[in-house]
Amino acid sequence: MEQSTKHFDKQFFRSMWKLTHSYWYSEEKWKARGLLAVIVCLTLFDVYIAVLINQWYNTFYNTLQQYRQSEFLHDISLFATLAFLHIAAGVYGLYLRQMLQIAWRKWMTNRYVNSWLARRTYYRMQLLGDSTDNPDQRISEDLNLFTSATLQLTLGLLKAIVTVGSFIVVLWRLSGILTLPLGSYQLTIPGYLVWAAVGYTIAGTWLTVKIGRPLIGLNYNQQRYEADFRFSLVRLRENSESIAFYRGENQERVHFTKRFLVVFDNFWQIMKKQKQLTWFTLSYFQFAIIFPTLVAAPRYFARKIELGGLIQISNAFGNVQESLSFIVNSYTDIAAWKAVVDRLLGFVRHMETVQAAATGKEKIEWRDGQAGLLAIKNLKLGLPSGRMILNNLDFQLKEGDALLVAGPSGAGKSTLLRSLAGLWPYGEGCILEPSGQTVLFLPQKSYLPLGTLRDVLLYPQPAGSVSEDGIKQIMAWCKLDGFINKLDQTEDWSRILSLGEQQRIAFARVLLQRPQWLFLDEATSALDEVTEKALYQLLQERLNKTTIVSVGHRDTLNNYHKQKLTLDGAGGWSLSVINRT
Numbered sequence: 153m154e155q156s157t158k159h160f161d162k163q164f165f166r167s168m169w170k171l172t173h174s175y176w177y178s179e180e181k182w183k184a185r186g187l188l189a190v191i192v193c194l195t196l197f198d199v200y201i202a203v204l205i206n207q208w209y210n211t212f213y214n215t216l217q218q219y220r221q222s223e224f225l226h227d228i229s230l231f232a233t234l235a236f237l238h239i240a241a242g243v244y245g246l247y248l249r250q251m252l253q254i255a256w257r258k259w260m261t262n263r264y265v266n267s268w269l270a271r272r273t274y275y276r277m278q279l280l281g282d283s284t285d286n287p288d289q290r291i292s293e294d295l296n297l298f299t300s301a302t303l304q305l306t307l308g309l310l311k312a313i314v315t316v317g318s319f320i321v322v323l324w325r326l327s328g329i330l331t332l333p334l335g336s337y338q339l340t341i342p343g344y345l346v347w348a349a350v351g352y353t354i355a356g357t358w359l360t361v362k363i364g365r366p367l368i369g370l371n372y373n374q375q376r377y378e379a380d381f382r383f384s385l386v387r388l389r390e391n392s393e394s395i396a397f398y399r400g401e402n403q404e405r406v407h408f409t410k411r412f413l414v415v416f417d418n419f420w421q422i423m424k425k426q427k428q429l430t431w432f433t434l435s436y437f438q439f440a441i442i443f444p445t446l447v448a449a450p451r452y453f454a455r456k457i458e459l460g461g462l463i464q465i466s467n468a469f470g471n472v473q474e475s476l477s478f479i480v481n482s483y484t485d486i487a488a489w490k491a492v493v494d495r496l497l498g499f500v501r502h503m504e505t506v507q508a509a510a511t512g513k514e515k516i517e518w519r520d521g522q523a524g525l526l527a528i529k530n531l532k533l534g535l536p537s538g539r540m541i542l543n544n545l546d547f548q549l550k551e552g553d554a555l556l557v558a559g560p561s562g563a564g565k566s567t568l569l570r571s572l573a574g575l576w577p578y579g580e581g582c583i584l585e586p587s588g589q590t591v592l593f594l595p596q597k598s599y600l601p602l603g604t605l606r607d608v609l610l611y612p613q614p615a616g617s618v619s620e621d622g623i624k625q626i627m628a629w630c631k632l633d634g635f636i637n638k639l640d641q642t643e644d645w646s647r648i649l650s651l652g653e654q655q656r657i658a659f660a661r662v663l664l665q666r667p668q669w670l671f672l673d674e675a676t677s678a679l680d681e682v683t684e685k686a687l688y689q690l691l692q693e694r695l696n697k698t699t700i701v702s703v704g705h706r707d708t709l710n711n712y713h714k715q716k717l718t719l720d721g722a723g724g725w726s727l728s729v730i731n732r733t
C-alpha cells in the first residue's frame with residue numbers, strides 16, 4: 153500500500169509540482185491563468201478594503217467618544233460602502249474560484265480517466281499488485297478535494313501574506329515605543345505590538361503543529377478505510393444472488409463488521425487527537441480576543457491613544473494574528489490536503505509504472521505480423537509467483553483455422569488467451585499478431601454494460617452501427633427471439649439474463665461484429681449441447697473465413713475444431729489434429 157509520507161520534503165514538492173503544473177501549461181492555460189489573475193486581484197482588493205475598514209474603526213470610535221453626532225451618519229454611510237465592496241469581493245472571489253476549480257477538476261478528471269483506460273492500465277494495475285487501493289475514489293473524490301483544497305490553501309496563503317504585510321505596517325505605526333524598566337536600565341521596544349502579535353502566533357502555530365501532526369496519517373487512513381468499507385458493500389450488491397444462494401449473510405456480516413471496525417477505530421483516534429487540538433485552538437482564539445487590548449492598554453491609559461486607536465489596534469492585531477495563524481486555522485485542511493496529494497501521487501506513480509512496463513520492460517513481445525497469420529514463437533508463460541505454466545509454445549494459425557485449447561483446470565488455458573490479447577505480462581517470447589485484422593475475445597462471462605438491450609448487444613460499438621433488421625435477424629439465429637421486443641428497454645441486464653442467455657448475447661455480438669479472429673474462453677459452458685452445436689454451426693456458416701480459437705472442457709467441442717492444443721499445467725503442451733468420427 154502507498155503510505156503517506158510524513159514530511160513536506162523536497163521530493164514531495166517536486167512531485168506536487170508535477171501533479172499541479174500540467175493544467176497551468178495545458179491547452180486551457182490562458183483561460184485558467186486569466187481567471188486566477190482576476191481572483192488574485194479580487195483578493196488583493198479585499199485586503200485593501202480591510203485596511204480601509206481598519207482606519208474607519210479609528211475614526212468611528214473617536215466620533216462616538218467625542219459625541220460628534222454630525223459625523224456619525226457620514227461614518228455609517230462610509231462603512232456601508234466599504235462593507236458592500238467587501239461583500240462583493242467575497243462573493244465574486246468565491247464564485248470565480250469555484251469556476252476555476254470545476255474547470256481544473258474537469259480537465260484533470262479527463263486526463264486521469266484517459267490514462268487509466270489507456271493501454272488497459274485499469275486491468276494491469278489490478279494484476280500488478282495492489283499499491284493503489286480504490287482508483288475510483290482517486291478519480292471521483294480525490295481530484296475534487298485536490299483542486300478545491302489547492303486553490304483554497306494557495307489563495308488563503310496569498311491573502312494571509314498580504315494581510316500580514318499591510319497590517320504589520322498599521323500596527324507598527326500605532327505601536328509607538330514601549331519602555332520597560334529593567335533595574336537601572338530602560339528597555340525600549342519599537343513596534344512592540346507587532347512583536348506581540350508575531351510571538352503570540354508563532355507560539356500558537358508551533359503548538360498546533362505539534363499537537364495536530366498525527367492527524368495527517370490518520371486522515372489519510374480514514375479515507376482509505378471508508379473506501380474499503382464502501383467497496384465491500386458494493387461487492388455484496390454486485391454478487392447478491394450468489395451470496396443469497398450460499399446463505400452467506402453471516403459471513404458477509406462478519407466481513408462488514410471487521411471492515412467497519414477499522415473505520416471506527418481510526419475515527420476514534422481522529423476524535424481523540426481532534427479533541428486535544430480543539431481544546432487548544434478554541435482557547436487560543438478566545439484568548440486572542442482579549443490579548444491585543446491587554447497589550448495596548450498601557451498606551452491607552454497613558455492617554456497616548458484614544459478609544460478609536462485602541463479599537464483599531466485590536467482590529468489590526470486580529471487581522472495580523474488571524475492571517476499569521478493561517479496554518480493554525482487550516483492545519484487540519486493542510487493535513488487532509490497532504491493525504492489527498494499523497495494518494496494521487498501514488499495513483500499516478502502506479503499508472504506510470506504499469507504503463508512503462510507495458511511499453512518497455514516486458515519480455516513478451518507483441519508485434520504486428522502478416523495479415524491472415526498468428527504466429528507464436530517460444531512463448532513462456534509464468535505466474536506472478538514465478539511458477540512456470542507454459543514452456544516454449546511454438547505454433548502458427550492461419551485464416552479459417554479452428555483450434556481447441558484443452559487441458560485440466562488451472563493448466564493455463566485462459567492465461568494463454570490473456571497473453572494473446574496482450575493482457576498477461578508475465579512471461580517471454582514473441583507473438584506476431586495478424587496485421588490490420590479485427591480480433592474479438594469472448595470471456596466466459598461477458599460484460600453487459602448498463603443501458604438498453606440494444607446497447608448491450610452492440611457493445612462496444614455505438615448504437616446505430618447495425619441496421620434494425622440485421623440485429624433482429626441475428627437475435628433470432630442466437631435463439632434470442634423472446635427479447636426482440638425488449639431491445640429498447642433499459643435494465644440491469646446482467647442481473648436479469650441467465651448465464652446461458654448472456655452467452656447467447658455474446659455470440660450475437662460476434663455475428664454483429666464479424667471479427668476475422670475469434671477467441672472464445674469457455675463461451676458455451678452454460679449452454680446445452682444442442683444450443684452449443686447450433687451456435688458453432690452458425691459461426692461456421694456465417695463467418696467461414698474467421699479463425700476460431702476456443703478454450704473448453706467438453707468433448708463435443710472437438711466437432712467444431714480442426715486442431716487441439718493440450719496444456720498439462722506444468723509447462724508441457726502438445727498439438728494434434730482432431731479426427732472427427
Ligand SMILES: Nc1ncnc2c1ncn2[C@@H]1O[C@H](COP(=O)(O)OP(=O)(O)OP(=O)(O)O)[C@@H](O)[C@H]1O
Pocket residue numbers: 279535536541559560561562563564565566567568
Ligand atoms: N492474476 C493472477 N494472479 C496469480 N495467479 C493467477 C492469476 N490469474 C490466474 N492465475 C493462476 O494461473 C493459473 C492458470 O489459470 P487459468 O485461468 O489460465 O487456468 P485455466 O486452465 O483456464 O483453468 P480453468 O479450466 O479452471 O478455467 C491458475 O493456477 C491460476 O490460479
